[in-house]
Amino acid sequence: MEGIYGAVMEEIWRYTGLSPTAFFTIAGMMVVVYRIVTGMFVDPEDFNQPPVAATINTVDPISKSNFVNKYFNSTGAARGSSVQMGDMTEEQLREYGGSDPNKPLLIAIRAQIYDVSSSRNFYGPGGPYAMFAGREVSRALALLSFKPQDINGNLEGLGPDELGILQDWEEKFIEKYDKVGRLVTELRMNSDE
């Protein structure tokens, strides 16, 4: 194994003149850019739907166009009209990770839960940030990391720069999305229903 690994690294160096770390960083960035760009394209069928501004505030789900269903969200929750979810555990939050298209897409930052259904193109299945849906993502955002082991709410060991990055993200989410609940470690017995 060791020999194969070394040989591969040497080939990368020989062909690209890049260190293996630089090579994989660039390759990773190319994947992210590719997924974002391809995610921007719309079905021709959707493109012929009425303009979003005319339909975004529509409450009646039947009158919504396909475009709005796809790019705003399946529950009809435009900014300001998300359904409040109340307290949720991490396990419950996982149910809102995009596998059920009829449920809103939720993300937690610093234990505040946001409805990000309007950005299904980012967080829905196949989106570049799908791994964040249904999760507490504070650590990942602070570290600008996609590693599975960083996708959680543990702030331990983060420095001031990283906490600053997290705060910028939090401000962006507060401005862009509805807060629909709080992440709790355990539901209080009498708060059920």
Ligand code: HEM
């Ligand atoms: C090569 C690296 C990256 C590129 C080119 C890139 C590019 C982009 C672009 C173009 C957007 C859309 C911005 C908008 O329209 O509002 C975006 C959104 C986003 N990016 Fe990245 N990104 C990169 C790396 C990262 C990393 C490392 C993270 C965190 C771990 C991250 C997290 C996000 C999130 C959470 C959003 C969505 C924010 C929202 O909900 O509005 N990105 N990115």
